[in-house]
Amino acid sequence: MYKVLTLNQISTKGLSRLPADQYELATDIAAPDAILLRSHKLQIAEISSSVKAIARAGAGTNNIPISACTELGIPVFNSPGANANAVKELVIAGLALGSRGILAGVSYVNTLAHMTDAAEMAKLLEKEKKRFKGNELAGRTLGVVGLGAIGSMIANAALNLGMEVIGYDPALSVDAAWRLPSSVKKMDNLSTLFAKADFITLHLPVLDSTRGLVNSELLSSCKPGCCLLNFAREEIVDVSAVIDALDGGKLRQFITDFPVPSLIGRSDVILMPHIGASTDEAEENCAIMVADQLNDFLSNGNIMNA
Ligand code: MLT
Numbered sequence: 001m002y003k004v005l006t007l008n009q010i011s012t013k014g015l016s017r018l019p020a021d022q023y024e025l026a027t028d029i030a031a032p033d034a035i036l037l038r039s040h041k042l043q044i045a046e047i048s049s050s051v052k053a054i055a056r057a058g059a060g061t062n063n064i065p066i067s068a069c070t071e072l073g074i075p076v077f078n079s080p081g082a083n084a085n086a087v088k089e090l091v092i093a094g095l096a097l098g099s100r101g102i103l104a105g106v107s108y109v110n111t112l113a114h115m116t117d118a119a120e121m122a123k124l125l126e127k128e129k130k131r132f133k134g135n136e137l138a139g140r141t142l143g144v145v146g147l148g149a150i151g152s153m154i155a156n157a158a159l160n161l162g163m164e165v166i167g168y169d170p171a172l173s174v175d176a177a178w179r180l181p182s183s184v185k186k187m188d189n190l191s192t193l194f195a196k197a198d199f200i201t202l203h204l205p206v207l208d209s210t211r212g213l214v215n216s217e218l219l220s221s222c223k224p225g226c227c228l229l230n231f232a233r234e235e236i237v238d239v240s241a242v243i244d245a246l247d248g249g250k251l252r253q254f255i256t257d258f259p260v261p262s263l264i265g266r267s268d269v270i271l272m273p274h275i276g277a278s279t280d281e282a283e284e285n286c287a288i289m290v291a292d293q294l295n296d297f298l299s300n301g302n303i304m305n306a
Pocket of ligand 1: 274
């Protein structure tokens with residue numbers, strides 16, 4: 001019987017891949033064989049000597065002490081690509097929020113709850129709605145930084161919206177290169193991408209080389225009025241540099257899937273509560289992928305995606 005410590009709620013579609021007669025799953029279990037988690041920030045002290053594998057139902061592994069696991073010889077499984085479609089859809093929603101007066105318009109309509117006369121309301125809106133006018137995405141340039149599973153899906157979706165797409169990825173894999181249409185123009189460096197794009201979306205893991213990558217120097221090369229989207233990891237962006245770029249007009253808007261405290265309340269910022277992968281489908285796909293990997297490792301010793 002394998003004992004699995006589950007530190008987050010994991011989709012039952014995934015958990016049911018671990019046969020009930022072979023697995024005991026619990027949120028509190030002594031001497032587990034494996035740890036299964038999503039966003040729990042795992043401490044080294046939580047990894048008991050019985051642990052043979054750790055599995056994260058998600059793409060990034062920055063909530064797991066990877067170097068300690070490597071030293072201990074514990075494989076860490078994740079589910080790259082399994083939630084890419086959910087993130088892609090939220091980024092497309094972010095692009096729409098960044099180009100149209102959706103949030104301000106919806107908030108304004110909510111202030112009209114006291115009005116009962118539809119004709120009177122229509123007359124008022126006719127006058128007021130020019131405040132919520134936006135621009136179309138078609139014809140605008142989207143810069144995609146990081147062309148892996150998520151970035152390449154976004155590049156394809158943006159092309160279908162009629163956008164010009166440029167991309168940058170210093171570590172473009174052969175698989176990802178195959179997924180990219182030839183109309184995505186690859187830039188030689190980040191500052192060229194920043195100088196050409198009307199919208200920039202970041203899809204990089206957090207590594208020593210990407211932490212604080214979007215800093216004041218890079219933002220100084222932005223096309224004035226650019227809209228920056230960060231649905232990857234909070235640490236990639238230097239928040240004080242973003243504030244300066246917003247205040248100085250280099251950036252028109254910052255849209256991110258992280259509720260950065262110092263940005264709450266700004267009208268030129270949209271903050272989301274890290275919901276990029278929060279769909280039933282993505283949670284199921286991630287859970288299925290890691291449960292299968294975990295089972296294959298514990299039962300057969302096979303290692304995939306570790
Ligand atoms: C990921 O790394 O895939 C996301 O952080 C997923 C999540 O929200 O759990």
